[in-house]
Amino acid sequence: MSNTVTLRLTKELSEFAKNPDHQLYLHYDDSNIMNIKAMITGPPDTPYCLGQFEFSLQFPRDYPSNPPKVLALTTNHGRSRFNPNIYAGGKVCLSILGTWRGNAGEQWSSAHGIISILLSIQSLMSDTPYRNEPGHDQEKDPAKLEPYNQKIRHETIRISICDRLEGYLGIGQTLNFNGSTDSTTTTASTPSSPLGAVNNTLATPVGTPNSGGTPIATTPSMFESLYAPAVTPDDEFCDLSKRLFLSYYDIYQNTVRTESEQIKDGSVFYKAPFEFGGNKMDGTFNYASLAKRLEAIRTAIDKETNDWATESSSWISHLNSISGNLKRQFEQVREYYNESNTGVVDIELTDDNPFLWNFTLFGKPMSNYDGGMFKVKIVFHKDFPEVQPRVKFTTPMYHVHVTQDGVPFYTVEKLDDARSHIEAISRLIVEDEPSTNPSTHVNLQAAKLHFGNKEQRREYNRNARRCASRSTDYFD
Template identity: 80%
Template structure:
């Protein structure tokens, strides 16, 4: 790798870090920045809504003269085509990547970079992805748009959310395939068209000897990595995936939205209905299956319970971390003393911090509502639970006092971005800004309370209803301190 390539990538990564995006995430090793993993959350108001999609970017030695090789990793082990331009085998068809024909202005140039690539991929996840297919006819195909969207919505929840999080948590997943590394020419056509019995699989609903996500003898959840696709899937989802912690925190923030999608879609399509098959889907490059929203609702609930239990387990484990005099135990206690002193000296009564049971891994802070705002007079208690590997694993945060806000879920999980992930005060101030700022962000990917967002950004009467709900929650907040 030349110095010029290193400098270029280092500059791009620095710019990305300085301007974080709520839907684009990167992971890389400083010792080898030629290989980068990215996660893109699907845009709201599309069939990909807040799904978690991973991609790998492998940069050539002559970058940026030539573009990186980009592969889609979220594809059900090579069995699901999520878009006319995102193939089941991982290929991403984009003119700027040189994987699709385009006009001179659409082709790769050294002016492009990591951010433009990710935004271009994200643009494929549109509200009508069927139209990405060059051969579609605007008039003749208009009745095919929604049937195609419906199956993407289902598989976004099933594959990019449920399968993904269950792998991280070691939850036994429903078996949609097995014996992936084997090949056979005797598979029946029926078994090749259903996710519960794909090509080369056993009969539907026959459990694997080692189900997906089942811990092996070392305690690590297993994955059925097919030998046939090994080069491509060597770095797909595992319990120690680079985005595991991020995905769990995003899940907690988006849980209500995922369940809302499941509830809404289950009213539109009956469970057991076979997916619509588009004309451009063929061979193994397709998205086959049947709808089963009842199962998805239960799986989402089980995932949330497992993540909540993880947080509770951290509290139980913290006594051992303290008794072992872990480095993080001392670090968090030191930060607590400094932050408490900071707010005593520089705050006008807006924030008060304390430790629960003198435990440096479990903090609470009380946030006082801003005068002359909807939350004037309110007292909102927030709990922060840390892991011994903080900041590699970020804290779990929850409002203990009921809160009505666009950026706070109905059960108290705030959606916030933190400037300094290793600085607890930065976390507290980022959370505080959600309540203290006069207007919430207009970015829909940050709107984790759908009802509140609808009212706040709706008509004048709806906005007044939002304000009333916020003031009501502030006036009742003191009841939780009695």
């Protein structure tokens, strides 16, 4: 690898880290930055809404003179074409990648880079992906556009969310040949230790479809030839995927409820005129099954978090360096907040356990949360910071960026710094206006009211003030 390529990629990765996007994620090995994994969450208000789509980027030795080779990895083992430009076999058709002829001025140039590539792929995940197919870009017939969207919504949840998370958590599924789930065979087993750390082994679902009509059990090597160059048993986004799932769970279930009111389970997917051979998306709708699968995933992740808390007492004695680091951070953070007036009080450990933190947030004066006192619990894992902590408001919180059951959506610059986590969570309450980025709106009702008309905004303010008023009831 030439120094020119190394310097270019290093610079791009540094810029990416300084300007994180809520919907673009990267993972790479410092010893070989020519191979990068990326995960894109589908844009809200599209049929790909908050799905988790993974891609590999393999950079040539003459980069940036030539583009990287990009392969879509979220394809249901090569069976599902998620977009006219994202094939079942993994090919991504984009003019800047040289995989599509495009128009003049749309080809690859050295001015392009990692971010522009990912944003171009993300732009394919539009509200009407049917129109991405050449010759159909002016299609207006809802009888074609919406049925195509409907099956993508279903498969986004089934494949990019359920299949993905079930693999991480060891939840088994037996699948019928067309990919619909036989919900009667679902079993859940949560490992004693979480599959959250980078490079942990990815659990393989016990059932995958064959070409016949009966459920079968398969070996992990069944589709090895399709993905051997790009996919390994290790998945670098395991911990991230779980945390995103906790934030977006209500949104996934809302999609399931909404779509199930429009589509009867057992209905066959619409087949677009440009789908053929193995490059298509076949199947039947089964939203009843998806609702149960999402619930089972949520239960398993919650149990995993509880297991961390239970096992953490043994980590204190066996993992002196990790527990010692967290204990020092706790003492430093507590001293910092004791000496400053930042709206955070009563930072403490549960039973003097450095893996279990609790703190209280004061609502900002003259704001909707004025007078409020909100308890927050942080559970750290023994592999912190590779595995990020699980955070939850234990006092009910009504906020655009906090789920109905208390999971906050936030980002931190220093993943290994506990104070950065507390400060990021505090900003949700201290800042006057929530972010307008819809991918951060994890309370749908609150977001609808806050960003609605004047009367809806007033209702949001009333709910927030009511939340603050009742928060003191949760203190002894």
